[in-house]
Amino acid sequence: MAKLTMVFGFVLVALGVTVWMATGRVAPTALIPAWFGIVMMLAGALARTEDAKKRMLWMHVAASVGLFGLLLPAIRASMALGQARSTGLPLAHPDAVKEELVMAVVCLFFVIMCARSFVKARRSPGV
Numbered sequence: 001m002a003k004l005t006m007v008f009g010f011v012l013v014a015l016g017v018t019v020w021m022a023t024g025r026v027a028p029t030a031l032i033p034a035w036f037g038i039v040m041m042l043a044g045a046l047a048r049t050e051d052a053k054k055r056m057l058w059m060h061v062a063a064s065v066g067l068f069g070l071l072l073p074a075i076r077a078s079m080a081l082g083q084a085r086s087t088g089l090p091l092a093h094p095d096a097v098k099e100e101l102v103m104a105v106v107c108l109f110f111v112i113m114c115a116r117s118f119v120k121a122r123r124s125p126g127v
Helices: 002-022 027-045 051-088 095-123
Strands: none
Touching: 002 027, 002 051, 002 095, 027 051, 027 095, 051 095
């Protein structure tokens, strides 16, 4: 699961850097997914240890970062979409909303995979 965490982290870094570059390198907030991804990659790297307690700690850190990476952009995007819908005006920053939705979906898949892994580890004998 640690390697998969690093892959998801890399996907978030790629998302942030790609959107930042595509939008003219104007808004540093486009790099927010990259920061989440860096933390996830670091936690995944630290989870690659033989010590089960440390591995469990770092995977829970990564899962928590993934959960925040799901909730925060999903809330922001839904608020922006709701405001645009209620006022009838177009989205102020459509690229930001798209990036938030993509980040939320990526993190959703990661959190689901973490939860399944945690349940499987809990049910396996000897742990």
